[in-house]
Every structure is written in structure tokens, then in C-alpha cells.
Amino acid sequence: MSAFFHTENLSKHFGGIQAVNAVTLRMEENEILGIIGPNGAGKTTLFNLICGVYHPSSGRILFKGEEIQKKKPHWIAKRGIGRTFQICQPFKDLTVLENVLVSYGHSFYDRWTCFERYGGRPHVEGAMRILAELGLEKHRDWESKDLPLALQRRLEIARAMALNPEIILLDESAAGLTYEESLDLIKLVRELKHRGKSIILIEHNMSVAMEVSERLYVLDHGTVIAEGTPGVIQKNERVINAYLGSE
Amino acid sequence: MIPMYYMTVMTFACINILLSLSVGVLTGYAGQISLGQAAFMGIGAYTAAFVTTKMGLSCWLGIPCSVFATAIVGFGLGLISLRLKDDFLAIATMGFNFVVVGILLYAPMFGRALGMGNIPMLSLFGNPLSREAYLGFCVGSVVAVILVVWWLQRSWVGLAWRAIREVQEVADVMGVNITKYKIFAFVVSTAIAGLSGYLYAHFVLFITPYDFVFTNSTFAVTLAVLGGMGTIRGPVLGAIILTVVPEYLRFIQDYRMLTYGLLLVVILLFQPEGLIGNKSFLWTHLTRLRIFRRKPVSVEATQ
Numbered sequence: 001m002s003a004f005f006h007t008e009n010l011s012k013h014f015g016g017i018q019a020v021n022a023v024t025l026r027m028e029e030n031e032i033l034g035i036i037g038p039n040g041a042g043k044t045t046l047f048n049l050i051c052g053v054y055h056p057s058s059g060r061i062l063f064k065g066e067e068i069q070k071k072k073p074h075w076i077a078k079r080g081i082g083r084t085f086q087i088c089q090p091f092k093d094l095t096v097l098e099n100v101l102v103s104y105g106h107s108f109y110d111r112w113t114c115f116e117r118y119g120g121r122p123h124v125e126g127a128m129r130i131l132a133e134l135g136l137e138k139h140r141d142w143e144s145k146d147l148p149l150a151l152q153r154r155l156e157i158a159r160a161m162a163l164n165p166e167i168i169l170l171d172e173s174a175a176g177l178t179y180e181e182s183l184d185l186i187k188l189v190r191e192l193k194h195r196g197k198s199i200i201l202i203e204h205n206m207s208v209a210m211e212v213s214e215r216l217y218v219l220d221h222g223t224v225i226a227e228g229t230p231g232v233i234q235k236n237e238r239v240i241n242a243y244l245g246s247e
Numbered sequence: 248m249i250p251m252y253y254m255t256v257m258t259f260a261c262i263n264i265l266l267s268l269s270v271g272v273l274t275g276y277a278g279q280i281s282l283g284q285a286a287f288m289g290i291g292a293y294t295a296a297f298v299t300t301k302m303g304l305s306c307w308l309g310i311p312c313s314v315f316a317t318a319i320v321g322f323g324l325g326l327i328s329l330r331l332k333d334d335f336l337a338i339a340t341m342g343f344n345f346v347v348v349g350i351l352l353y354a355p356m357f358g359r360a361l362g363m364g365n366i367p368m369l370s371l372f373g374n375p376l377s378r379e380a381y382l383g384f385c386v387g388s389v390v391a392v393i394l395v396v397w398w399l400q401r402s403w404v405g406l407a408w409r410a411i412r413e414v415q416e417v418a419d420v421m422g423v424n425i426t427k428y429k430i431f432a433f434v435v436s437t438a439i440a441g442l443s444g445y446l447y448a449h450f451v452l453f454i455t456p457y458d459f460v461f462t463n464s465t466f467a468v469t470l471a472v473l474g475g476m477g478t479i480r481g482p483v484l485g486a487i488i489l490t491v492v493p494e495y496l497r498f499i500q501d502y503r504m505l506t507y508g509l510l511l512v513v514i515l516l517f518q519p520e521g522l523i524g525n526k527s528f529l530w531t532h533l534t535r536l537r538i539f540r541r542k543p544v545s546v547e548a549t550q
Contacts, residue, residue, distance in 0.1 A: 051420055077422035091413040093477075094406075101403070102410045103421035119403030163422055 002065050004029040004198065005167060010059035010069075011222075012045055019045040021222040022059070027167075032193055033200045034213030034230075038242055042222035043202045044086055047169050050200075051083050052076040063167070078105070082160030083169035086202075088152040090144035096155055097140040100127040103162040127162060134158045134188070150181045157188065168192060170201040174208045186212050210234065218242065254378050258450055260490040261385035265443035267470035267482035268392055269436045274468070275476035276400055277432035278412025279328055283340035284467040286347035287437040289459030290317045291444025293351060296363040296454055301356070306369050306449060313445035314438045321437025325430035332415065344461045351456035362455030369449050385446055389483075392439055396479055399435065408432055409477075440467075462504055469507045473514055475524025484523055 003026040012020040020042045027033045035043050048054045050061060052073040061069040068076055082103070091099050101118050104127045118124055131137045134154050139147060144155055153173050160168050170189070174182045182205060189212050192199055203209035209216065210230040218226040218233060220242040226233055233239055249257075266288055273279050294316040295309040304312075324343060331339050351357045358364075368375040369384065376384065399405055407428045410418035419425050448454050466489070474485025489507075499506060520527040 053416065053420065072424075073416075073419040074422050074424045077420055083420060085417070089414055089417045091410050091417070093413060094409060098406055098409075102406055102418065102423060105403075105422045116403075117401045118406060123403070159421060 002062060003027060004031075005063050006061075007046075007050070008060040008062065010046070010049060010061060011057050012042075012049055012054055013057050018222050020049060020056075023219070023222070023224055025217050025224065025227075027198060027200065029166075029198055030193060030196055031198055032189065032212055032214045033198075034209045034216040035200060035202045035219060036204075036206070036209050036216060036233075037219035040221075041219040041242075043219055044171060045222075046219070047083060047171055047200075047202065050076075050169060051081055077103070077163050077165075080164070080166035081169065082163040082165035082167070084153070084156035084160055084171055084173055086171040086175065088149065088156060090147070090152055090155055090159075092143065092145035094144060095141050096136055096144055096147065096158075097124070097127055097131065099144050099155055100130055100158050100162045103159045104130075105163065130158050130161050134161070149176050150178075150184075153177065153185070154188075157192075161192075165197065167198045167200065170199060172202055172204055174203060174205040182208055249379070251378060254382050256490060256494055258378075258382050258385050258446075260487050261382070261389050262443050262447050262450070263470060263486035263490045264389050264483050265392055265439055265446070266467045267474070267486040268396060268479070269440035269443065270467050270471040271476065271479065271482035272396055272399075272439065273432055273436035275471060275478065275482070276405060276412065277408040277429060277436075278415075279429060279432060280333065280337040281340045281436070282337050282461070282464050282468065283324075283342075283344035283347070284436075284440050285459040285461065285463035286344040287317045287321065287440035288444035288447065288463070288467075289347055289351060289454075289456070290320055291441030292448035292454050292459070293357055293363065293444075294441070295445040295448040296366045297357070299367055300363060300365055306367055309445055309449070310442070313441045317441025317444070318434045318438040321433040322430060324437070325433030328429060328433060329426055341461060341464070344459075344464050348456045348460055351459070357456075360456065362453060362458075364453040366448050366452045366454070368452065381450065385450075388442060388446060392442065393479055393483070396435075396439075400479070404428065404431065465504075465511075466507060469511050472511060472521055475521025475527055475530070478521075478524060481521045481524050485521065488522075 006026040008024055010020055010023045023046060035046065037043055045054065049056050052071050052075070056069050059069070060067055063079065063081065068079065091102060101123060104123050128137065128140065131140055134157060136151065136154055136158055139151060144152065147155060157173070174185050177185060186208060189199060189201065201213065213230055216228065216230055216233045217224050218239045225238045225242060226236045266284060269284055269287070270281065273281050291313040294313040298304045298309045298312045299306045324340065327339065328336055352360055369381060370376060407418070407423045410421065410423055411425050411428060415425055470485040470489050471482040472485070473488060474483065475481025493503065514521065518527050523530045
């Protein structure tokens with residue numbers, strides 16, 4: 001039986017550089033999966049492949065039994081995979097509410113409500129609910145570029161949530177956050193799981209990755225070198241060597 | 248009774264407002280640079296002339312024909328634009344302008360360099376419209392286009408355009424079908440430029456390819472940039488200023504393009520948001536006055 005989400009021998013090369021090499025990973029529904037690895041291991045490229053920014057050189061990506069590796073990013077987003085970015089990329093000149101409304105989305109042919117303000121009242125109410133859940137409702141009229149980093153990270157999650165996704169890809173969401181803010185993030189990720197979302201997160205912050213992930217994949221030079229629970233990964237020789245270097 | 252001279256200037260202002268709004272939609276909202284808007288105006292104008300002088304159809308039929316013809320070409324250019332962005336798109340649209348002018352210059356059916364004359368004035372029940380009535384028609388067209396653009400920019404379509412303008416790749420990942428909305432922006436923008444061409448043809452009654460050369464595309468961009476991109480009021484004000492002011496500066500007529508170029512550089516250096524763009528010096532000070540203050544967006548505001 002196929003998994004809820006899985007990649008099969010996924011590879012991507014840019015010219016002579018093999019960024020992702022035969023990566024096979026499986027995720028069950030409502031699981032929190034961590035992806036760790038040193039710089040340049042191919043983690044973000046893997047996310048870009050999953051959400052359709054890049055098309056793989058070979059291999060397959062299956063989401064609920066359907067191949068999605070050749071689909072366009074907006075199609076994948078609508079199908080239920082939302083993401084955040086390693087370097088925050090809010091729509092800077094749009095307000096916080098407008099940012100969320102963009103991904104709240106609208107079908108162009110949906111009873112012409114796309115011509116109502118922001119796609120109609122239900123959309124604005126839905127977006128406001130998401131902002132409230134993430135503690136951003138006070139900032140709804142701020143231009144997103146004026147938000148502090150921690151709130152920009154929250155906005156990115158809000159934007160991903162607005163897609164009503166089944167899987168959320170969090171790309172180093174703890175980067176640049178203080179210890180307290182990281183704790184908030186851990187709480188938020190668990191809250192998302194509690195609401196039935198499946199989460200794949202890339203983390204450089206080991207304490208966050210180990211604390212929140214149920215299973216981890218370790219990438220090095222585009223290849224999966226280890227897989228398992230945080231406890232197993234912490235004792236894995238190859239992982240220690242990849243991070244600290246072998247003697 | 249308004250003197251003929253003022254009516255002529257006002258009619259040209261209306262035509263320029265439409266041209267400027269076409270840039271405003273495409274570049275200001277959707278972030279797609281076009282240096283070929285004069286070509287679309289030309290396609291609209293030549294379609295209007297062709298429909299009436301060569302095909303003998305009613306000049307009113309020229310409106311849908313001009314708008315539709317330019318929108319079709321805009322659709323094609325929109326398809327091309329999917330593979331291009333920023334400077335490359337600007338260069339491609341500039342090249343498109345040269346191609347259109349080249350076709351008009353060498354195709355016998357369009358009168359080659361001599362252009363097309365004998366374009367009839369708009370008439371109603373057999374009576375040609377007076378200059379006053381034509382001005383009224385132009386003002387009505389401007390109001391209608393402003394309403395359509397206002398309607399679009401406040402809708403989710405406008406939001407999708409602005410997201411594409413900000414970071415196209417992120418908009419795509421956030422579920423915005425960038426292909427659809429970029430092409431739609433091109434179609435709307437070029438249709439507006441086509442309408443301005445139609446109004447131009449039936450006003451001057453004689454058109455040549457030289458009326459739609461690349462320098463006029465630069466002029467169209469200048470109109471929108473001067474007023475302020477990303478708004479409706481900006482392109483409207485820019486077009487009014489650059490139609491009226493040159494009338495008082497006729498003594499530097501020969502240096503007109505030089506002046507526009509300099510103006511564009513100065514505005515981009517010191518007021519990149521334009522004169523009354525959302526973050527321009529003038530607009531930020533004006534909005535502090537109570538009457539201009541905008542209410543924050545809220546759920547109630549959408550009712």
C-alpha cells in the first residue's frame with residue numbers, strides 16, 4: 001500500500017552538480033517529519049522539487065497515490081501542499097491580511113465572486129480566522145515588510161495554512177529566532193499536527209528538529225544517509241561524521 | 248461654449264489617460280514591463296480605420312473590433328511574456344513595437360508610410376458627432392475604463408496581480424495561476440490601449456505609422472511613472488500633466504523627447520513612486536489630512 005506521501009528515487013542535477021540523489025522518503029498522514037543535513041545537502045532543493053518549483057531529473061513524487069512531480073507549483077499548492085521559505089518571502093508591499101488572502105485563493109470562474117473585494121466576504125473572514133489563530137490579527141493592516149522576523153515567519157505559516165493544506169513544508173522556520181520564539185514555534189508545529197496537518201520541516205536548529213520531529217531523514221550531498229527517530233539519529237555514526245567530519 | 252483649442256487638448260488628455268491606464272494595469276498592478284504600448288494603440292487605431300474605410304462598416308463597430316484585435320495580440324504577447332521577465336520582457340515588447348510599425352510601413356493594405364486617411368468622424372443617426380459630443384464620448388470611455396480597472400484591482404484578481412508583481416515564483420507556490428493572471432493583465436491592458444487608438448483614429452481622422460513609434464511607448468510609460476504606478480489616480484494625473492503642460496512649453500517642442508527622458512530620470516531618482524503614488528511625498532502628506540484618510544481594511548468594509 002502506498003504511503004500518504006512518498007518520493008521514489010528522486011534526483012535533481014544542475015549541470016554537473018547532483019543536488020538531490022535518489023532520495024526515497026515516506027511520510028504517513030499527520031506525521032511530523034524532520035529533514036536535517038549540513039549546508040548544501042540538498043534540503044531546500046528537495047522542498048523545491050516537492051512543491052513543483054523544480055522538476056526532478058528522475059524519480060517520482062506521490063501524494064495520496066497521485067504522481068505530482070511534473071505538476072506546476074500552483075496546482076500542487078491547491079492540491080494541498082503549502083510551504084514556507086528559508087529566507088522569508090512575504091509579498092512586501094501587501095498588508096498581512098492581503099498576504100494571507102492571496103493564498104486563500106479563488107477560482108477564477110467561481111460565480112464571479114473573484115470580482116468582489118478580495119474575492120468576497122467569506123474569504124476575508126476565513127483569512128482573518130487564520131490570522132487570529134496565529135496571533136497576527138492585530139497586525140492585519142501592517143505592510144508585511146514592517147513585521148519583525150518572528151512574525152514574518154508566522155505570516156509565512158499563515159499563508160501556507162490559508163491554502164488549507166494537508167502537508168506543510170517548513171523551511172528553517174526557526175532560523176534567526178530567539179530561544180523563546182523557537183519554543184513558540186515548536187508549540188505551533190505541534191498545534192498544526194493536532195489539527196490534522198502533516199508537516200515536513202527542514203531545520204538547522206538541532207534542538208528544535210529533535211524536539212518536534214517524530215522521524216528524521218538526514219541528507220548529505222543530496223543523499224539520504226540516515227533515517228529514524230531522533231534518538232536513533234543522534235547516535236548514528238554517519239550523521240555525526242557528516243556534521244563534525246570524520247577523523 | 249468651450250473654445251475648440253481647449254476641447255482638442257481635453258480630448259487628447261482623455262486618449263492619453265487611457266494609454267497611461269493601460270501601462271498602469273500591466274506594469275503598475277501586474278509588474279510586467281511593456282515598452283510597446285504605442286503599438287497596441289496603433290493596432291486599435293488601424294483596426295478602426297480599416298473597419299470603416301476599407302470594409303465600409305459602421306464606425307461604432309470599430310469599438311469591439313479595435314478592442315478585440317488588440318486584446319488578441321495582447322493575448323499572444325502575454326503567452327510570450329511567460330518565458331520572459333523584467334529587462335528581457337521590456338526589450339521584447341520594444342521589439343514588438345518596431346515590428347508593428349514595420350508592418351504598417353510596408354503593408355499596402357495599411358497605406359504604407361502615407362498612412363490611412365478619410366477616417367469618418369463618429370456619427371449618430373447619420374449626423375457626425377460635434378467636437379463637444381466627441382469629448383463627452385471620450386470622457387465617458389475614460390470613466391468606464393477607470394471603473395473596470397478599479398473593479399479589477401480591488402478584487403482577488405488585483406491581489407493576484409500584485410502578488411505576481413512582488414515575487415512571481417512565490418505567488419505561484421501560493422496557488423496563484425501566474426500564467427492565467429499574467430495573460431489576463433496583458434489582455435486588459437492591450438484592450439485599453441486599443442480603445443485609446445480607436446478614439447485617436449476617429450479624432451485625428453488621419454493616421455500614419457509614425458504616430459505609434461517606440462518614442463510614443465516611452466511617452467506612455469512616462470505618463471504612468473510621473474503620476475505613480477500601482478494606482479489609478481497616478482496614471483490619470485500623469486496623462487493630464489503631460490498633455491497640458493507641453494501646450495505651454497511649445498517653444499521647446501524640438502526638445503520634447505529630451506525633456507520626457509530627463510523627467511523620467513528625475514522622477515525615478517527622487518520620487519520613484521511618482522507624484523501621487525501610494526508612498527510619494529505628496530500623497531503621504533495629503534493622506535494625513537482627514538478627508539483623504541483611508542479606513543483600514545476590515546471584514547466590515549467588505550460588506
